[in-house]
Amino acid sequence: MAALAWLLIPLFAAIGAGLWGSWANRNRKTAGDGIELAGYTRFREAMEKPDAVVEPEPHSGG
Incomplete structure (x- = not known):
């Protein structure tokens, strides 16, 4: 039986x-x-947009 x-x-x-x-x-x-x-299409469209970087306003320093 063990076998x-x-x-x-x-x-x-x-x-x-x-x-x-x-x-x-x-x-x-x-x-x-x-x-x-x-998602890739949205990424590609975002990369094809012209740069719309907004320059920060200069700090008045005081």
Whole structure:
């Protein structure tokens, strides 16, 4: 009976590895690239704008 137990351990390990492998390799539904592309588009548009830097007012010093 002890030999049967030692043979069942690798069997259960193989079954567990197969289940984990199929779970890890599953097709995940993602939100798509729309969010990332929209963020990149906003970044690109912001970088293409002419510099709109506002000069700070001079400090009166006193």
